[in-house]
Amino acid sequence: MKRRIHIADKTQKVISIENLEKSFGTLHVLRGVDLEVFKGENVVVLGRSGTGKSVLIKIMVGLLKPDKGMVSVLGQQVDALNNNQLRQLRLKIGFSFQNSALYDSMTVRENLAFPLVRNFKQLTRKEISTATEKVLDDVGLLHTIDQMPAELSGGQRKRVGIARTLILQPEIMLYDEPTAGLDPITSLDINSLINEVQEQYHTSSIIITHDLTCARQTGDRIAMLLDGKFLTQGTFEEVFDADDERIQSFYNYNFITADETS
């Protein structure tokens, strides 16, 4: 698949984070994170396990509270919002969970309709059904509509998870490791899905991943989280041309060559 190139609107910031800090007990996870995401842009966040990537995006939707620093999403300071304002903001953010987090006790259809039914009471049954089928078709899984999540494969669950966020037509998409645990071919499918979503729904996205193929194919900009901060940001080549050994080892692991393994 070719690499996607599109133009981000550098005049409009959708996410702006300054000097964000977060600890759990004595564990100092985020230590001064700065990040800006512009409208229409895909930012990839790379980083080792446990560096706080999931924590970072959970703070953006108000699931976790920051200890220090400023987090502004779509012009609103997330930790200063009341319940109703937070609800309004969350409607505009799609959050795709690391483990999909589909509702086990509901069918795929009910999973998708769940946020729609509760947030838009004026919709008729038919409209909800149409919307559900459309997003499911967009992720290529219309045939699973009456299945239970337990009957789906990992890749299908990821897709349904993405569809469930798309149904609210978000302005921002947050993907937490969309390709983790998937085979390379399915991963490529997910990568193109992320790009298609971006084109169709005109979203800005943050994509958290360990997978450099995913990073290269979907990211306009790469940000590398090291020791609780973003050390370098830039295009894929800019980031991985750096001399920093920790960045290089990240790269080498992903593209390990045949003679190195033998």
Place this chain on the structure above:
Amino acid sequence: MAFNLKNKNLQKVRRHLISPRLDEFFSGVYRLYKFILEFFKQLFRPPFEMQEVARQCYEVGYRSLPLISLTGFIIGIVFTKQSRPSLQEFGASSWLPSLISIAVIRALAPLVTALIAAGKVGSNIGAELGSMKVTEQIDAMEVSATNPYKFLVVTRVLATTLMLPVLMMYTALVAMMGSYLNVHANELTSLRSFLDSGFSTISFLDIFSSIFKTMIFGFTIGIAGCYQGFNATQGTQGVGRAANAAVVASMFMIFVEEMIIVQIVNAIR
């Protein structure tokens, strides 16, 4: 050295209000209080998830019915058999039906129903919500701008609160049936006179207090299960722990509440 030790202790004192364990306990109580308060805040606020409440009511009934039927029936028989000798000593075996009906309606049926529901329903709620919590399904509801408390907690607590009195009356009925079979076999009492003498001693207060009591028990079971589930941590292990803690906590609370309510009702009577 000694100075150092003292200093360390001082620091400890500063970090905790009373002692680490007591602090933990009181902040737990406070969180539980907020959790319960939230129920009453959300209860009357639309949207009302009536369909989900109905489904949960069905679940509560469906889960406990078989075990309750069996236990109720056996208790009726056994209690009748055990009480007969002492009554016969006074030549008062005709009092059996009224003794049994008082015991069943005032104490046995509410308690047995609540304990069985705590075991079957409470553990199920704890485990289900616990696994939803650790697999981030509850977070997922929250970020999709829906209220997980409303959909998950209010519906379940409402279901246990409404269903327990129903189940209690059913238990009482089955226990009385068991008792009647035994009485009929031994004293040849007819169903009519069994019921007549059985219900003659039962007052409105008895029935009302049992219904009220089981509503409290049901509320306790629902809240304990949901609270433990919502606070589950650390993966699948936490799910088991939440289920277990839900049962232990609600059984303990049921006995405490039983004691308190009995005192109050006796004071009224």
